[in-house]
Amino acid sequence: MAKALSEILADDVRAALTAVLGDAARGADPLIRPSDHADFQANGVLPLAKAVKGNPRELATRVAAVLAPDPDAVGDAAPAPVSTSGVVAAVEVAGPGFLNLTLTDAALAAQTAERLGDPRLGVPPTAVGRTTVIDYSQPNIAKEMHVGHLRSTVIGDALVRLLEFDGRTVIRQNHLGDWGTQFGMLIQYLVEHPDARPAEAEHSGEVAISWLTTLYRDARAAFEADAEFAGRARKRVVTLQGGDAESLAAWEEMVAESKRYFEDVYARLDVRLVDADAVGESFYNPYLAEVADDLERRGVAVRSNGALCVFFDDVKGPDGEPVPLIVQKSDGGFGYAATDLAAIRHRVGTLKADQILYVVDSRQALHFRMVFEAARRAGYLPDDVEAVHVQFGSVLGPDGKPFKTRAGKTVRLIELLDGAVDHAVATVEEKNPDLDPAAARAEAKVVGIGAVKYADLSTSRTKDYIFDLDRMVSLQGNTSVYLQYAHARIHSILRKLPAGTTPHVHPRLALEPAERRLALHLDEFGATLATVIEAFEPHRLASYLYTLAQTFSDFYENCPVVKAPTDEARENRAALVQLTGDTLKLGLALLGINAPDQL
Numbered sequence: 086m087a088k089a090l091s092e093i094l095a096d097d098v099r100a101a102l103t104a105v106l107g108d109a110a111r112g113a114d115p116l117i118r119p120s121d122h123a124d125f126q127a128n129g130v131l132p133l134a135k136a137v138k139g140n141p142r143e144l145a146t147r148v149a150a151v152l153a154p155d156p157d158a159v160g161d162a163a164p165a166p167v168s169t170s171g172v173v174a175a176v177e178v179a180g181p182g183f184l185n186l187t188l189t190d191a192a193l194a195a196q197t198a199e200r201l202g203d204p205r206l207g208v209p210p211t212a213v214g215r216t217t218v219i220d221y222s223q224p225n226i227a228k229e230m231h232v233g234h235l236r237s238t239v240i241g242d243a244l245v246r247l248l249e250f251d252g253r254t255v256i257r258q259n260h261l262g263d264w265g266t267q268f269g270m271l272i273q274y275l276v277e278h279p280d281a282r283p284a285e286a287e288h289s290g291e292v293a294i295s296w297l298t299t300l301y302r303d304a305r306a307a308f309e310a311d312a313e314f315a316g317r318a319r320k321r322v323v324t325l326q327g328g329d330a331e332s333l334a335a336w337e338e339m340v341a342e343s344k345r346y347f348e349d350v351y352a353r354l355d356v357r358l359v360d361a362d363a364v365g366e367s368f369y370n371p372y373l374a375e376v377a378d379d380l381e382r383r384g385v386a387v388r389s390n391g392a393l394c395v396f397f398d399d400v401k402g403p404d405g406e407p408v409p410l411i412v413q414k415s416d417g418g419f420g421y422a423a424t425d426l427a428a429i430r431h432r433v434g435t436l437k438a439d440q441i442l443y444v445v446d447s448r449q450a451l452h453f454r455m456v457f458e459a460a461r462r463a464g465y466l467p468d469d470v471e472a473v474h475v476q477f478g479s480v481l482g483p484d485g486k487p488f489k490t491r492a493g494k495t496v497r498l499i500e501l502l503d504g505a506v507d508h509a510v511a512t513v514e515e516k517n518p519d520l521d522p523a524a525a526r527a528e529a530k531v532v533g534i535g536a537v538k539y540a541d542l543s544t545s546r547t548k549d550y551i552f553d554l555d556r557m558v559s560l561q562g563n564t565s566v567y568l569q570y571a572h573a574r575i576h577s578i579l580r581k582l583p584a585g586t587t588p589h590v591h592p593r594l595a596l597e598p599a600e601r602r603l604a605l606h607l608d609e610f611g612a613t614l615a616t617v618i619e620a621f622e623p624h625r626l627a628s629y630l631y632t633l634a635q636t637f638s639d640f641y642e643n644c645p646v647v648k649a650p651t652d653e654a655r656e657n658r659a660a661l662v663q664l665t666g667d668t669l670k671l672g673l674a675l676l677g678i679n680a681p682d683q684l
């Protein structure tokens with residue numbers, strides 16, 4: 086089973102429209118929407134009537150007769166039979182020509198039953214055999230990760246889970262900023278100040294980033310204040326590039342120390358990135374000269390004032406002059422763009438991607454537009470390979486400005502995550518005052534980290550949002566905490582079922598309106614995932630889950646489960662409860678958020 090009832094219904098209405106109008110209805114969208122008056126409404130008759138210059142109410146009446154033929158109609162009044170799925174129980178023409186559609190209880194029961202029995206909840210994988218390369222997280226060596234890296238990491242991780250669920254092979258690439266002229270200064274400083282390192286060899290990621298940050302600050306200060314040091318630092322870049330052992334060892338040490346810190350952050354965030362996914366900028370060094378030559382030979386790049394540039398008709402600066410993508414600087418050095426072009430060749434040629442995603446903030450939109458276009462021209466990015474800049478907005482502080490500490494520094498990611506967990510302790514204690522402190526702390530980890538991720542993922546990706554811990558860990562509103570507690574409550578309901586009651590769908594049972602609404606929303610899970618994956622928009626899954634939790638709570642108020650009127654009704658309701666719990670659990674897991682059975 087793949088299709089939701091709304092999709093089956095759309096097929097039926099489309100068939101009915103074609104039966105009535107013939108070719109004129111081909112390709113028409115029946116515009117199926119949830120309705121307050123029935124299970125669904127179809128709004129597609131109106132635009133179609135307009136197109137064929139017909140009377141919309143009359144057309145709607147004829148379509149209705151095809152969808153649910155009146156058994157008493159005979160002769161001319163009887164429409165030609167059209168084979169439809171049989172899910173429609175009743176049709177009503179409303180207003181100027183809408184169709185109100187009610188489905189059979191049996192159709193709802195059948196969908197629920199099929200989803201309930203299946204670990205994938207009835208959602209088949211659609212992209213088996215396809216390969217995505219996803220470039221995300223991308224922190225920079227010897228530097229703190231900032232909230233931008235947090236967004237990239239969290240969004241990237243959710244997309245990895247979603248795409249894998251859809252059957253794709255997903256190759257994660259953590260494009261670490263591990264190369265560049267700043268390493269000359271860092272290495273030189275480290276060589277000259279060996280005790281800049283921590284005293285103990287065994288130390289935490291936090292200690293690692295702390296000494297690296299100090300090293301960075303001191304090296305920069307020396308570089309700016311001391312011309313002789315700056316000279317030695319510049320020479321160091323050359324020896325590093327020449328493969329000098331001492332320079333390489335110092336570089337490797339800084340990379341390893343930084344990774345220690347990144348891995349700490351990844352572990353706290355519970356994301357899937359591992360060391361093998363770290364393929365930094367330095368990996369592409371050996372290919373840069375060759376890529377530059379190749380681009381020049383193909384005429385994609387040209388020399389301009391000594392630099393090797395790619396020009397675009399539609400990319401101009403404020404002064405009207407064309408802004409090129411610089412592949413090689415006039416001093417011979419290769420930069421960010423050359424690396425990205427080499428990376429595309431690798432991702433298409435070696436990794437065999439048919440889709441490449443870059444989870445990077447929106448300020449780099451122009452860079453990626455130019456890189457993709459240059460790669461297309463050079464033939465590195467064939468037409469059948471999709472390249473997408475999955476862009477995102479900024480994280481803002483309470484004042485609506487980019488998120489910084491009071492002193493104007495970047496907020497340390499580890500502190501921010503610790504802060505979220507501390508905040509969540511209060512929420513957990515509010516909900517369950519009897520919990521002992523250690524258990525409360527353990528729950529707060531799940532709640533607090535989930536809250537940070539969910540706040541990010543539930544916001545439309547391209548928008549900015551304010552980092553507000555109080556809102557993030559609130560029990561009310563569209564938060565992961567609300568969803569995690571809804572999930573835990575479901576398990577407590579299931580635990581309270583009388584012995585011998587198991588969730589079971591009874592197809593002949595008449596459903597209450599609140600049961601119908603819940604069953605119909607559950608049924609939309611797969612269709613929702615499809616739109617999420619298509620547009621790389623996790624926030625659509627978040628709003629689906631939020632609506633699910635709300636629909637469930639309405640159901641639970643109206644339809645007692647443990648005290649249901651009959652055994653059949655109880656088992657049937659238990660099936661809806663179970664499927665809701667499973668859907669919340671899987672949906673949150675696809676966002677990278679844990680939902681324990683007990684909170």
Ligand code: ARG
Pocket residue numbers: 220223224225260261262425443445
């Ligand atoms: N390291 C860069 C930064 O911190 C982001 C890299 C994005 N990925 C890429 N392939 N260019 O801004």
